[in-house]
Amino acid sequence: MFHLYRNVYLETDENLDPNKDRCVYSKISGFPMWSELAHEKAFSGKLHDYGTSIDSESFLNALQNYTNEKKFVIYGDDDSLAKMFATWINFILPNSNEDTAFLIYKSLIFQKNVTNQANDWYTGSGAISLEILENEFRDYYNKFKMSNNEQEGKYSFVKQQHDIHPSIEYVLATFISTGKMHKQLSDMIQMIMRKVSEEYLVELKIEFMTEFNKIKFSQCAKLKKIYTLDNLEDIYEDDSPIGNFFMSSRIFGSRYVLKPSAYGHNLIFENIKSKDIETLEQYIESIKQPREYFDMLKRHIKNIQKGFTKDELHEFLANEAYVGKNESDSIFSNAIFSNTSDTVNKYLINHILNRVDEPEKIREFSLI
Numbered sequence: 254m255f256h257l258y259r260n261v262y263l264e265t266d267e268n269l270d271p272n273k274d275r276c277v278y279s280k281i282s283g284f285p286m287w288s289e290l291a292h293e294k295a296f297s298g299k300l301h302d303y304g305t306s307i308d309s310e311s312f313l314n315a316l317q318n319y320t321n322e323k324k325f326v327i328y329g330d331d332d333s334l335a336k337m338f339a340t341w342i343n344f345i346l347p348n349s350n351e352d353t354a355f356l357i358y359k360s361l362i363f364q365k366n367v368t369n370q371a372n373d374w375y376t377g378s379g380a381i382s383l384e385i386l387e388n389e390f391r392d393y394y395n396k397f398k399m400s401n402n403e404q405e406g407k408y409s410f411v412k413q414q415h416d417i418h419p420s421i422e423y424v425l426a427t428f429i430s431t432g433k434m435h436k437q438l439s440d441m442i443q444m445i446m447r448k449v450s451e452e453y454l455v456e457l458k459i460e461f462m463t464e465f466n467k468i469k470f471s472q473c474a475k476l477k478k479i480y481t482l483d484n485l486e487d488i489y490e491d492d493s494p495i496g497n498f499f500m501s502s503r504i505f506g507s508r509y510v511l512k513p514s515a516y517g518h519n520l521i522f523e524n525i526k527s528k529d530i531e532t533l534e535q536y537i538e539s540i541k542q543p544r545e546y547f548d549m550l551k552r553h554i555k556n557i558q559k560g561f562t563k564d565e566l567h568e569f570l571a572n573e574a575y576v577g578k579n580e581s582d583s584i585f586s587n588a589i590f591s592n593t594s595d596t597v598n599k600y601l602i603n604h605i606l607n608r609v610d611e612p613e614k615i616r617e618f619s620l621i
Contacts, residue, residue: 254268254326254595254596255338255361255365255596255598256420256594256596256597257316257341257415257420258411258414258415258417258418258419258420259414259415259417259418260322260323260324260325261316261319261325261326261327261414262324262325262326262327262596263326263327263328263329263334263337263338263341264326264327264328264329265328265329265330265331265334265365265369265383266278266279266281266282266283266328266329266330266333268328268369269282269328270298270326271296271298271300272296272297272298273298273324273325273326274298274299274301274319274321274323274324274325274326275298275299275300275301275325275326275327275328276300276301276302276303276315276327276328277300277302277303277304277327277328277329278303278304278305278306278307278311278312278327278328278329278330278333278337279305279328279329279330279333280305280306280330280332281330282328282330283303283304283305283306284303284305285300285303301315301318301319301325302315306332306333306336307329307333307336307337308336309336309340309393309396309397312327312336312337312340312341313340313344313407313408313411315327316408316411317407317408317410317411320410331383331384331386332386332389334362334383335358335386335389335390335393336389336390336393338357338358338361338390339354339358339390339391339393339394339397340393340397342354342357342358342394343394343397343399344397344399344404344408344411345415345419345423345620346423346617346618346619346620347620347621348616348617348618348619349617349618350617351391351394351395353617353618354390354394355387355390355391355394357598357601357618358385358390359385359387360598360600360601360604361598361601362383362384362385363385363600364595364598364599364600365383366382366383368595419437419620420596420597420598421438421441421593421597421602422597422598422601422602422605422618423618423619423620424437424438424441424620425438425570425602425605425606426605426615426616426618426619426620427619427620427621428566428570429567429570429605429608429609429612429615430612430613430615430616430618430619431612431616431619431621432563433621434620434621435561435563435566438566439560439561439566442556442561442566442569442589443556443557443560444516445589445590445592445593446553446556446557446589447516447518447520447522447553447557448513448514448516448592449549449553449589449592450520450522450550450553450554450557451513451514451519451520452513453546453549453550454505454520454550455510455511455512455513455519457499457533457542458499458505458510459510461474461495461499462488462499462510465480465488465491466480466481466482466485470540473539473540473541474493474495474536474539474540475493475494475495475539476488476491476493476495476496477491477492477493477496478491488500489508494532494535494536495532495533495535495536497532498529498532498533498536501529503521503524504520504521504524504525504529505519505520505521506519506520506521522554522557522558523557523558525554525558530551530554533547533550534547556569567609570606570609571609571610573589573590573606573609574606574607574609574610590602590603590606601618605618
């Protein structure tokens with residue numbers, strides 16, 4: 254899927270999911286499946302609009318008319334996707350031109366073809382190859398003209414929602430090229446850090462909870478006792494430093510293992526203290542876990558709790574652009590944006606980071 258704003262996405266019709274609220278514009282799938290009553294009984298998603306093709310006005314009207322909080326997906330065949338991308342890029346990027354807009358569209362389709370089979374296998378679509386329609390895209394991009402007054406008037410809801418919940422790649426370009434949208438970008442990066450850090454800590458807790466009754470493990474972890482099948486439940490009361498850490502409702506919210514959340518909200522990072530970090534570091538060293546991810550966790554927790562000033566954020570992005578610049582670093586050790594969802598254009602993010610010291614070269618991707 255391709256993120257537009259808030260909970261709204263574009264997607265190929267080859268991955269059509271009738272359990273999503275949706276519009277469908279496709280020569281093959283742009284029809285009602287059967288009677289509306291039968292459809293509502295069989296699937297949880299609502300079909301809001303459909304057709305065999307789409308134009309700019311119909312596309313923007315579909316966005317303007319959807320005010321629900323549920324996830325909303327607009328499906329299209331190759332031709333409709335080209336038209337909708339051309340409209341959208343023109344709508345949100347005031348400094349874009351035909352060539353840069355085409356590069357965005359081309360990279361999105363490339364990314365979809367690269368990742369679709371791995372990420373959308375559950376739809377049953379298997380491997381697909383979306384076609385890049387350069388002539389159609391350029392023609393449609395040049396046909397779309399809309400003043401700021403029209404955006405603020407006829408499509409005010411879309412404009413408002415996008416201003417509040419834009420996609421991260423364009424916020425990144427805006428901050429680097431203009432210095433604006435610092436707070437939004439900082440919040441977005443902190444959210445990614447929460448997600449990545451929660452996944453790592455949950456993995457550590459799963460390992461702890463499945464290994465604690467091994468004698469060698471309990472000795473290395475310095476647990477309070479040896480655990481056997483007779484006293485497994487005593488682990489919940491183990492008051493060793495690492496036992497207290499993993500059982501802490503102050504941090505984990507539950508003594509049980511919770512599935513990592515989409516935005517890292519199952520862990521209370523604000524409650525992690527320096528003593529907790531020390532305890533975890535000693536544990537990592539005692540069980541001989543690689544330090545690389547722990548060091549990343551320490552950096553993330555600091556940034557989650559403290560946030561970024563403008564200068565700190567720019568320094569952070571410069572470090573992202575030159576990941577692995579220290580000999581001891583993995584080339585991926587600081588690559589926070591590689592952990593974003595595949596709804597985000599990662600190739601565009603890399604393109605922007607490659608020019609972090611040349612802000613004038615990415616102004617066309619800026620929202621301002």
